[in-house]
Amino acid sequence: MKRPYLIVTLTKRRLLLCAAAFLFLAGGLVLSGSHEQQVAVVNVMTGVSHDSLKQRIELLAKEYDKQPIDAKNDPVWRAIPGLNGLKVDVDATYEKTKKAGGDRIQVVAEQIPPKVHLKDLGAVPIYKANAQKKQIALMINVAWGTEYIPEMLATLAEHQVKATFFLDGSWTKKNPDVAKQIAAAGHELGNHAYSHPDMSRMGVSDQLRQITRTNEVIEAATGIRPKLFAPPSGAYADSTVSTAYKQGMYTILWSLDTVDWKKPPAATIVNRVLSRAENGSMVLMHPTEPTRNALRTIVPSLVKKGYGLVTVSELLDETRPVPSS
Secondary structure, three states: OOOOOOOOOOOOHHHHHHHHHHHHHHOOOOOOOOOOOOEEEEEEEOOHHHHHHHHHHHHHHHHEEEEEOOOEOOOOEOOOOOOOOEEEHHHHHHHHHHOOOOOHHHHEEEEEOOOHHHHHHHHOOOOOOOOOOOEEEEEEOOOOOOOHHHHHHHHHHHOOOEEEEEEEEHHHOOHHHHHHHHHHOOOOOEEEOOOOOOOHHHHHHHHHHHHHHHHHHHHHHHOOOOOHHHHHHOOHHHHHHHHHOOOOOOOEOEEOOOOHHOOOHHHHHHHHHHHHHHOOOOOOOOHHHHHHHHHHHHHHHHHHHHOOEEOHHHOOOOOOOOOOO
16 A cells, blocks of 8 residues: 655654644544554654664654544434544564664554444444544535536646535436546546435335436446435435445435535535534535535635545545644
């Protein structure tokens, strides 16, 4: 796997302050069910003694180590994904640092998986991710229109962020080229049922048909079979969640609604998102004109606040985000 690097300058006098800053900057590390090692690089003075270097590593380890968090079925937010813990291997870090010349600490850290995973919770809807991850997912439900999608894709590309597009099956059948364009840009594709029905009022067989037919159409158009299902209008019954789960799919809702289907001014959408966004938020939006305009402000503003904008699947992943400066 690609190894992440973090550069933080340390001096003798500011060691404790920098260690505290290091903790503040650390968001964690991402997705894993195994003990994966990751490496971060931290600048230190050259020519330090064995004991001094070991002490610095131990100090960083105290700030860097995190306990794993189990997935849970919250009474309000329902399924909340777990999050890997993090453990610095002091001896391995010391050896790697000395081998590299000793001028920069090569922190070797291990991802420690939780005991309870999201999959262990069974058929439970998901509204938000773990609050320990400073990440947010933009979920764009597409059931009508194509005119604003290219510019929305351009905004996402400009800032090098990814989103999850939940596609209506009938829309995909009419617009396979646009679906391909979304997929080609590296965004995640989800299932938004076939004909925008009220899933909560449908029998299991009809629910299944809505889900499987949409998967078939999306896969035929893009080669991608969705693993996430977003019920239209957020309407679902327990049977809806179970039906999707039996198809190997999680049912995805949202924790922050732009209410853009009412087509408010772009400034209203911007304020709604920026004032309510928090760690683990899943933000619902649609390809409307005000959303297209609002996205030009929302994306860079969230990035400036330090949020990683990722796909829904990445947001739900157990891996702790790699610390960044």
